[in-house]
Amino acid sequence: MEYTIDAQNKKLGRIASEVAKLLMGKNRVDFVRNAIPSVKVKITNASKVDITNKKLEDKNYKYYSGFPGGLKEHSMKKVTKDKGFKEAFRIAVRGMLPKNKLRDRMMKNLIITE
Secondary structure, three states: OEEEEEOOOOEHHHHHHHHHHHHHOOOOOOOOOOOOOOOEEEEEOHHHOEOOHHHHHHOEEEEEOOOOOOEEEEEHHHHHHHHOHHHHHHHHHHHHOOOOOOHHHHHOOEEEOO
C-alpha cells in the first residue's frame, strides 16, 4: 500500500508523526510491533513546509562521532541549506520511530520529494 502526504503549508512535526505511524503500521488492524508492514510513504512538496524563521535559526541538530571533542552541532537553517528540507524530514521521522533493528528498514520505505 502506498500513502502520499502533501506537506504544503503544514507543520513539519505534524507530518513527521503521521508518517511515523504509517511506517510502523499503527493504522492497520494487523499491527504487530515486531514486523514491518509493506507500505510506502511518499512526502511531496517538502520545500513548501510551514517553518518559521525562529525555528530555522534556533533548532539545532547534534551528533557525536564517538571521539573526545567530537560533538557537532548544526542549525536547521544550515542543514536545509546544505541538504534541503528532505534531511529535516528524514531526521524528524527517524527520531519518532522505535530505536531498534527495524528502524533502518522502515526508513527505506520513506520517499521524500522537494
